[in-house]
Amino acid sequence: MARSKQPATATAGTTFPAAEAVDIAQLVEDLDGMLTRLRLGAIREQLDALLEEAARRQLNLREALAWLCAAEVASKEQRRLSMALTIAHFPFVRTLEGFEFEAQPSIDPGKIRDLATCRWVANGDNVVLLGPPGVGKTHLEVALGREAVARGYTVQFTTAMELLGSLVKGQQQGTLEVRLAQYSKPKLLIIDELGYLPLEPQAGHLFFQLISRRYEQGSVLISSNRPVEEWDEVFGDQVVAAAILDRLLHHSHVVTIRGDSYRLREKRRSGLFRPQAGGSSSAGIGGAGPPTPTKEA
Numbered sequence: 001m002a003r004s005k006q007p008a009t010a011t012a013g014t015t016f017p018a019a020e021a022v023d024i025a026q027l028v029e030d031l032d033g034m035l036t037r038l039r040l041g042a043i044r045e046q047l048d049a050l051l052e053e054a055a056r057r058q059l060n061l062r063e064a065l066a067w068l069c070a071a072e073v074a075s076k077e078q079r080r081l082s083m084a085l086t087i088a089h090f091p092f093v094r095t096l097e098g099f100e101f102e103a104q105p106s107i108d109p110g111k112i113r114d115l116a117t118c119r120w121v122a123n124g125d126n127v128v129l130l131g132p133p134g135v136g137k138t139h140l141e142v143a144l145g146r147e148a149v150a151r152g153y154t155v156q157f158t159t160a161m162e163l164l165g166s167l168v169k170g171q172q173q174g175t176l177e178v179r180l181a182q183y184s185k186p187k188l189l190i191i192d193e194l195g196y197l198p199l200e201p202q203a204g205h206l207f208f209q210l211i212s213r214r215y216e217q218g219s220v221l222i223s224s225n226r227p228v229e230e231w232d233e234v235f236g237d238q239v240v241a242a243a244i245l246d247r248l249l250h251h252s253h254v255v256t257i258r259g260d261s262y263r264l265r266e267k268r269r270s271g272l273f274r275p276q277a278g279g280s281s282s283a284g285i286g287g288a289g290p291p292t293p294t295k296e297a
């Protein structure tokens with residue numbers, strides 16, 4: 001098949017030949033290859049369906065082009081989202097829609113919805129979630145983290161144990177700088193479960209270094225079962241704890257959750273768990289304290 005070899009016509013800045021000179025049938029044959037080369041995979045994959053729909057809706061050429069581009073943009077956004085969610089390493093999928101605010105009356109839904117706009121992430125502010133086990137801290141961290149991902153921010157989820165374990169190891173192996181840089185990179189770093197387990201003696205200093213680095217640059221969303229007044233015990237050092245809190249709480253939103261564990265509430269509802277007389281529990285959730293007897297539905 002003879003492909004047109006005619007030189008480009010006089011359109012400034014382009015070498016594209018005039019339409020009459022182009023072998024359209026050949027171009028159509030090459031379409032798959034061109035779409036691949038332009039990385040328009042969604043258009044390539046769904047071309048027949050998209051064109052049929054465009055014809056059915058009697059779109060003009062410009063409208064049809066916009067329709068095809070929209071399909072590609074949606075597909076690329078979906079890919080970006082799923083990649084960013086993988087990189088974020090959330091432990092499970094939780095959303096704000098799935099959070100029952102009625103179950104946790106100490107939380108102001110307006111405050112959480114405001115946080116869901118991620119203005120605080122844009123500003124490099126921090127959020128501190130405090131409360132006993134099972135009240136939804138990790139759920140809210142994941143849900144707010146997903147909102148940040150959806151808005152295009154880089155997010156990384158980790159636990160305090162994992163983070164500090166990594167920094168301690170980095171210090172021992174001479175790779176602290178690399179690890180600090182790695183944890184400073186995401187726009188939002190989520191640190192879950194500070195205070196559940198005892199930390200190594202140098203952990204406080206290392207944590208301080210990280211918080212200082214991120215200070216006013218990137219946001220930290222941190223949860224703890226211990227009130228901030230007890231963080232000197234958590235870090236085993238009053239001066240270090242004060243320095244950490246000074247930076248963390250400057251430009252911060254603190255959400256304190258008071259109330260029953262949602263897990264125990266679910267168990268109670270299903271009749272699997274009943275608080276024993278005297279308040280001791282066999283549920284084995286450390287630190288939850290004796291469950292408050294509630295009325296059975």
Ligand code: ADP
Nearest residue numbers: 098099100103104133134135136137138139262
């Ligand atoms: P925490 O981190 O405070 O210990 P989690 O966020 O892990 O608690 O909550 C424990 C479980 O209960 C999770 O599966 C979470 O999704 C669920 N949960 C907690 N609070 C709520 C709530 N108010 N509405 C819906 N699910 C909740």
Ligand code: MG
Nearest residue numbers: 137138192193
């Ligand atoms: Mg948790």
